[in-house]
Amino acid sequence: MPIYEYKCRKCGTKFELLQNISGTNKDVICPKCGASCPVKQFSVFASSSDVKTECTEGVCPTCNLS
Numbered sequence: 001m002p003i004y005e006y007k008c009r010k011c012g013t014k015f016e017l018l019q020n021i022s023g024t025n026k027d028v029i030c031p032k033c034g035a036s037c038p039v040k041q042f043s044v045f046a047s048s049s050d051v052k053t054e055c056t057e058g059v060c061p062t063c064n065l066s
C-alpha cells in the first residue's frame, strides 16, 4: 500500500498514512484535531486523474465548503 501525505484543512497539521489505493479521504481523520477529509498531498504516488481531493459520500462537516 502506498503512503499518502495529508494536510488537515482545519489545523494545518501534515501527517502520513498508509492507505489502500482505493481508500478515500473521508475515512481519514486528523490525529491532532480529529477533523475529517484532509487534503491529500500525493507525496508518493502521483495521479493525473485524481488530484482533486473531495468527499464523495454524505455530508462532511469540515470540507463542505462552497
Ligand SMILES: [Zn+2]
Pocket (backbone or CB within 6 Å): 008, 009, 010, 011, 012, 013, 030, 031, 032, 033, 034, 035
Ligand atoms: Zn487537524
